[in-house]
Amino acid sequence: MAFISFLIPCFVISTDMVFSCQNTHDLVGASSPGDIVIGGLFAVHSEMLHSEEHPIKPVIQNCAGFEIQFFLQTLAMIHAIETINNSTLLSGVTLGYEIYDTCAEVTKGMASALRFLSKYNSSEDVVEFKCNYTDYIPRIKAVTGATYSEVSMAVSRLLALQLIPQVSPVSSAEILSDKIRFPSFFRTIPSDFHQTRAMIRLICESGWNWIGVIATDDDNGRFALESFGVQAMANNVCIAFKEMLPAYLSDNTFHTKVDDAIEKIVKETRVNVIVVFMRQFHVLKLFKKAIEKNVNKIWIASDNWSTAVKISTIPNIRQLGTIVGFGFKSGDISTFQDFLRNLREKPTDNNKFLHEYIMLLSLCAHLDYHDFQTCISNQSQDDLLQNVENKDQIWRDDFLNTNIEPGFIHSTILAVYAIAHAIKGQCKDRNCKDPSSFTPWELLEELKKVSFMDGGKEIKFDANGDMRTSYDVLLWKEIDGHMEITTMAEYDPEKGGFIFEDDEKRREFLALKKVQSTCSQPCRPGQMKKVTESPHTCCYECVYCPENHYSNKTDMDYCYQCNNKTYWAPVNSSTCYRKTILFLAWTDWFAIFLLLLSAFGVMLVLSISVIFAKNLNTPVVKASGGLIVCYIILFSHFLIFLSTVFFIDEPTEFKCKTRQALFGISFALCVSCILIKSLKILLAFSFDPKIQNFLKCVYKPVPIVITCTGIQVIICTFWLIFRTPFVKQNFSIPRAILLECNEGSVVAFGTMLGYITTLAFICFIFAFKGRKLPENYNEAKFITFGMLIYFIAWIVFIPVYATTFGKYLPAVEIIVVLISNYGILSCTFLPKCYVIIYKQETNTKSAFLKMIYTYSSKSAGSVAVSQISLDSKSSSFQAAVSDSCNSEKNPMNGNCNFQVAGQRPVREKPLPKNAARTTARKRLSSI
Numbered sequence: 001m002a003f004i005s006f007l008i009p010c011f012v013i014s015t016d017m018v019f020s021c022q023n024t025h026d027l028v029g030a031s032s033p034g035d036i037v038i039g040g041l042f043a044v045h046s047e048m049l050h051s052e053e054h055p056i057k058p059v060i061q062n063c064a065g066f067e068i069q070f071f072l073q074t075l076a077m078i079h080a081i082e083t084i085n086n087s088t089l090l091s092g093v094t095l096g097y098e099i100y101d102t103c104a105e106v107t108k109g110m111a112s113a114l115r116f117l118s119k120y121n122s123s124e125d126v127v128e129f130k131c132n133y134t135d136y137i138p139r140i141k142a143v144t145g146a147t148y149s150e151v152s153m154a155v156s157r158l159l160a161l162q163l164i165p166q167v168s169p170v171s172s173a174e175i176l177s178d179k180i181r182f183p184s185f186f187r188t189i190p191s192d193f194h195q196t197r198a199m200i201r202l203i204c205e206s207g208w209n210w211i212g213v214i215a216t217d218d219d220n221g222r223f224a225l226e227s228f229g230v231q232a233m234a235n236n237v238c239i240a241f242k243e244m245l246p247a248y249l250s251d252n253t254f255h256t257k258v259d260d261a262i263e264k265i266v267k268e269t270r271v272n273v274i275v276v277f278m279r280q281f282h283v284l285k286l287f288k289k290a291i292e293k294n295v296n297k298i299w300i301a302s303d304n305w306s307t308a309v310k311i312s313t314i315p316n317i318r319q320l321g322t323i324v325g326f327g328f329k330s331g332d333i334s335t336f337q338d339f340l341r342n343l344r345e346k347p348t349d350n351n352k353f354l355h356e357y358i359m360l361l362s363l364c365a366h367l368d369y370h371d372f373q374t375c376i377s378n379q380s381q382d383d384l385l386q387n388v389e390n391k392d393q394i395w396r397d398d399f400l401n402t403n404i405e406p407g408f409i410h411s412t413i414l415a416v417y418a419i420a421h422a423i424k425g426q427c428k429d430r431n432c433k434d435p436s437s438f439t440p441w442e443l444l445e446e447l448k449k450v451s452f453m454d455g456g457k458e459i460k461f462d463a464n465g466d467m468r469t470s471y472d473v474l475l476w477k478e479i480d481g482h483m484e485i486t487t488m489a490e491y492d493p494e495k496g497g498f499i500f501e502d503d504e505k506r507r508e509f510l511a512l513k514k515v516q517s518t519c520s521q522p523c524r525p526g527q528m529k530k531v532t533e534s535p536h537t538c539c540y541e542c543v544y545c546p547e548n549h550y551s552n553k554t555d556m557d558y559c560y561q562c563n564n565k566t567y568w569a570p571v572n573s574s575t576c577y578r579k580t581i582l583f584l585a586w587t588d589w590f591a592i593f594l595l596l597l598s599a600f601g602v603m604l605v606l607s608i609s610v611i612f613a614k615n616l617n618t619p620v621v622k623a624s625g626g627l628i629v630c631y632i633i634l635f636s637h638f639l640i641f642l643s644t645v646f647f648i649d650e651p652t653e654f655k656c657k658t659r660q661a662l663f664g665i666s667f668a669l670c671v672s673c674i675l676i677k678s679l680k681i682l683l684a685f686s687f688d689p690k691i692q693n694f695l696k697c698v699y700k701p702v703p704i705v706i707t708c709t710g711i712q713v714i715i716c717t718f719w720l721i722f723r724t725p726f727v728k729q730n731f732s733i734p735r736a737i738l739l740e741c742n743e744g745s746v747v748a749f750g751t752m753l754g755y756i757t758t759l760a761f762i763c764f765i766f767a768f769k770g771r772k773l774p775e776n777y778n779e780a781k782f783i784t785f786g787m788l789i790y791f792i793a794w795i796v797f798i799p800v801y802a803t804t805f806g807k808y809l810p811a812v813e814i815i816v817v818l819i820s821n822y823g824i825l826s827c828t829f830l831p832k833c834y835v836i837i838y839k840q841e842t843n844t845k846s847a848f849l850k851m852i853y854t855y856s857s858k859s860a861g862s863v864a865v866s867q868i869s870l871d872s873k874s875s876s877f878q879a880a881v882s883d884s885c886n887s888e889k890n891p892m893n894g895n896c897n898f899q900v901a902g903q904r905p906v907r908e909k910p911l912p913k914n915a916a917r918t919t920a921r922k923r924l925s926s927i
Helices: 068-085 106-117 149-159 192-205 219-234 254-267 280-292 334-341 352-364 369-378 381-387 397-402 406-426 440-448 503-514 589-614 619-623 626-647 653-685 689-698 701-722 746-769 780-803 809-838 845-858 876-885 913-926
Strands: 028-032 036-042 045-048 063-066 095-101 142-144 166-168 185-187 210-217 238-246 273-277 297-301 321-328 451-454 457-460 471-479 482-492 497-499 527-531 540-544 580-582 726-730 736-742
Touching: 028 068, 028 352, 036 068, 036 106, 036 406, 045 280, 063 352, 068 095, 068 334, 068 352, 068 397, 068 406, 095 106, 106 149, 142 406, 142 440, 149 166, 149 219, 166 406, 185 406, 192 219, 192 297, 192 321, 192 471, 192 497, 210 219, 210 254, 219 238, 219 273, 238 254, 254 280, 321 406, 321 482, 334 397, 352 369, 406 440, 406 451, 406 457, 482 503, 589 626, 589 809, 619 809, 626 653, 626 809, 653 701, 653 726, 653 736, 653 746, 653 780, 653 809, 701 746, 736 809, 746 780, 780 809
Parallel strands: 036 095, 036 142, 142 166, 166 185, 210 238, 210 273, 273 297, 297 321, 580 736
Antiparallel strands: 028 095, 045 063, 321 471, 451 457, 471 482, 482 497, 527 540, 726 736
């Protein structure tokens, strides 16, 4: 229940109908003697009358507003004590009671507490002031009550002076669990902490976050509001407004405050849920005003009033909207109901509350149910004296049973039984018929250890003096024209969740979600909250999640970033998508096109190989360096075409390492062989002695090829060992992962290409020197052109490769490789194939010799033939000339005249015919 306060009546209903406080005994509302007396504090009246706004004299005033619910609690205490006395629980020891009315005021509660502290058997109710109360015996051993937490706090501080146990069935303020400030306080209900947590759980599960709170401006209301506020903040629930109503109805500002609260509720149109922590008579006033203003909301009731019949019977209560409340879990109270049915037979001499109730029945019996309630609540004790004269006593059997709030009644009975079991523990080895046999502080220690069964459940106090019972979640609904308080669910404080008996109850609970009570519209998945200038976190704007962020729930404070770099999300996304893996796939049209080009190149290489194999002994093939050199060059071209395959499809470590190394070594081998051919051609047709001498020294075919290729092998080996290429995931594309080969070392990659370029440049220089040699057999100019194609392709490649991005980057290198490979292949072999296939008449020995003669005769600046050595190591040109001059078919018939430009013709003495032919054949084969 909530934090509340109590006061004790200063009036007495006597047989002569005089309500006055003549002595301390007049304060007692109900009493019965016993071996051990238990005190009781209940707010049987709702307010204390004040003759003036501010008291002048310290006089205890009369009270007004008879509270049926708390009157029933006094009867529940009496019933429990009588039941115990009629049982064997205490083995002949009888319990007595003294019950006081606090009138919901702290001052009256403290007045009663002072009497509890008075010394046992003191005729003047003297409270002794002592430094040590260890052996002190007060008039009562324990106290049940008070009703409101505010009163319980004040009374508990007084009772703690003598450590008199106090067990409250209603006071639920969280602060009362503090055993340092309230060491002797116990309660048979849970702390408000659990109630406010249950309320927040209900609010959160219903999707509400913008609510209003109305509370009583006393310790009870303030502590409840504080506890609720903490729970709300922890669960992102915002309190739009807080309204505090005066604690006492006698406050002149009460009605003004009620009007202000209603105006606030009407004004806040987005607030459709109101939490109310107030006493029943405050709620009654508030609801009557709300009905007048046609307020329709969802009201969440605290345990103070969630089961109040006098509120549920307000006319037109259904107009207020839906009322959901939390009440204490009840047990079997059937025996108490039987007790009420026989109540009219009970004497009223020692029960002034019962006497007053009977008089109220007589006064208000002619009214209907609700007016009867109002009549009872509105009568002051002074008015009752005047109006009850000449009224016959009338009894209404159904009224008390109808007004029972089971949770309060059950907790009151448990409080009495807890004290009785503690007394039983004390009376095991002592005579408890003697009130001085034990002291209250000894009973307090026994109470901490109390454990007994009730309805199959173990009842005991925890370390804070609280009892961990569950709550009933109550729903007020109209049945047959009457508002009935039904149980919708059970809230378990231990598990923090709701328990439903059946699906119908669950549907009732879920129906609450149809009502919206939010400051802002909920943000959909794909959106997040953007806090506005409002101080409340529940007031916000909804903005889209940015790219690569998502939100998959409603009302998310922020968007989640997509997990790692392999996922992406568009703007306003509720999920992340796996990024597409990009690479130059086999199925890509461009890849297919490049593969076809490579395949065509392979077919071309194979075709050239076949042509050269079939024309092995022809001058063209021999002039090309022979079959072995040609096949080595063709094989390197084949490997270069093959290397392009490793640039396509998903990159792997093997492909990344293989493709550049295979290309680099193959190209180095190809260019090395072409370099040898360039040197050979230049050596064969050069007439400059200096150049010939240099070429003779340099021209070592096998060592040159092995050395030039070996250097490239070393470069690639070091590259693969120390900075090997690897597969890299490139995340720079927003929605894709680009799989590419990282070359590992740009320097190594550049060194490999640079080395090939150096070889090509040397080859180009030598080929350029021999560009004017005999036309049909001059490879030099074609090699020169092939090298130019290579240079142009790779010069263009560098900027294009550096600026290209995406999956087609490998295609750039493939294109350059194909262009350079096709260029060199075409320039090296296609002219020869053309001669072999289409110019077969020129591919003969005689045509070759004739061409050489023509070239030599036209060469300007040729040296004298006599100065040319005919050594076998000299050029094939000389051998060919000798062979031609001595040939039978030669028209010169061995007489060859050579004239060097600017010189006189020189006639060479013809060689012997057979010797000339043999020498020429050797020279020809050297080409």
